[in-house]
Amino acid sequence: MDQVAAAAGVSRATVSRVINNAASVAPGIRDAVQRAITQTGYVPNVAARSLVTRRSNSVALVISEPDRPDDHSFLNRIFTDPYFGRVTAGATGALRPHDVHLVVVPTDSADHHQVVRYLRQGHVDGVLLISSSEHDPLPAQVHALGIPAVLSARPSGPLPVSYVDVDQRLGARLAAEHLLTRGCGRLATISGPLDIPAGAERLDGFRAAAGTTVPTEIGDFTRVGGEAAAHRLLDEHPDLDGLFVASDLMAEGALRALQDRGRRVPDDVAVVGFDDSSAALECRPPLTTVRQPVEEMAAEMAQLLIAHIDTPGRSPRSVIFQPTLVRRESA
Amino acid sequence: MDQVAAAAGVSRATVSRVINNAASVAPGIRDAVQRAITQTGYVPNVAARSLVTRRSNSVALVISEPDRPDDHSFLNRIFTDPYFGRVTAGATGALRPHDVHLVVVPTDSADHHQVVRYLRQGHVDGVLLISSSEHDPLPAQVHALGIPAVLSARPSGPLPVSYVDVDQRLGARLAAEHLLTRGCGRLATISGPLDIPAGAERLDGFRAAAGTTVPTEIGDFTRVGGEAAAHRLLDEHPDLDGLFVASDLMAEGALRALQDRGRRVPDDVAVVGFDDSSAALECRPPLTTVRQPVEEMAAEMAQLLIAHIDTPGRSPRSVIFQPTLVRRESA
């Protein structure tokens, strides 16, 4: 920086002003400095800068998952899950224009304290927190840290924190109504884990529209979980003709189970998924599903976070997206 | 930090020593400082630290993709591709014990300079560079920067840089031999783009074992691309009975095409994929495929990078993994 200042014949302060294009710099000087910068190939040192500005220009994407027993491939599951992929894509895209970078921090409860320490150290200016479990203490911990944060769903306790969510119940109702309209008379559903709000709410919404007694099996939001749940459902209720599965991934598994048992979809059993992830298109037949605009939601989270970072006292708010039904061939 | 020093009745220097557990500190003092630290809830400021140590304790995972025309969802494709997911998982896992974090930086050629600027600013200590295209200038640019880097494949030019790769030709040969052994007499293949070394090498290896005249269609490593290529192949060679597809994703598409045309797999046509990604298990029938230990490879990349960061002059080396054939039902 001193080099640049010397080359341009000005002080370091002025160079700094040019770099941060501060209001008052004489056009002539500004050009001279710019030239000097390109000439010397000067690049500001971010550590020095953030030491004084207290900004790192990066945010963390914390993906917090509860420990599930027999889960030896936590990282793998996270990073190959299309849902998280869409979140990452949406957030990255929204952050890029602000020149803010994303640090991806997966965590299970075993190393929550590591994450907290990381955040406290000031590595990042804020947190995008993806937490599904209702009992996850991390949202509260992060909030207690006082670091700007945005959640991917309504916090389970009353936490004054911004969040983005989709109207889960409405989505489930859309699915129920579609199956009903289609003429299905014996509905059933495969839900997500009930300790995950999204799981419970979708089941709730479906039952509100389809009847509180619809046969239900609980899945785990994975493909194989969906397949197993479908088999259990078919064992108990071989005559079902309409199935709502609370995620596309599970629906893909369910489709497999149905096929294995010789049920034609949608002729014998109509199936509706949830998410509209890429999995929905990979299914045979392509899945009718409740679309959740995940990328847009993640982008909104990023926007909110930036806003919170830029204006510290900003009051938290929630943005709820409306799901829509995407009709394809499975129902 | 001054607080801690005061509370422990020592100097800041000693506190620093305790934190970085330097050799010489009297046990008594050390404990006192530790107590003071927990008491005051002190957390070191990373910016200040990296300003002097010139280390950020984070590395970038740069995913460089060539621009493909009509590609409006670059980010989405990247982040939902199971291959990149596995890479991220493997790298994250290997970095974690070193307390090094991962900044994910996707880039197409439009913003290479942004990436270069980012790297020059010293945000990260090193780069894990995933670059598939042969003509990608980024590896050379990164190398010119002098920042530690590890590539995910042999650089196209002679660049003194460490890289990790799988023996692509061997993998393709494994596939060919399996099909041949199985008794297939009319082989064909769907390759990846030939400007991507992995694409060219797999084709090469397959032809070396199966004959240089095997019918070939070029895909683009996507599901739909594989499906289209399979249709073209079947149009031209309706009698083929053995198919090597250069990625599982494309194989999934090919399986679909075969099904649509009433070909049974593996009875009418045996299919072998490449990668052993999660897609291989989602296929119907499950895919026989050439396994690439992507997570391990990514972990190795991370290890190499850490080594290069820790010992600056370290000479570059390459680590080549052996692929293996995973037999499932499609061949």
Add this chain to the structure above:
DNA sequence: TTGTAAGCGTTATCAC
């Protein structure tokens, strides 16, 4: 509009 100078919170080099 520009320059001077005082930090920002660490680590590292010395003496002691």
Add this chain to the structure above:
DNA sequence: GTGATAACGCTTACAA
């Protein structure tokens, strides 16, 4: 073994 003290490279009052 421990404590001053000088960097590290930048931003930002405050003065001019």
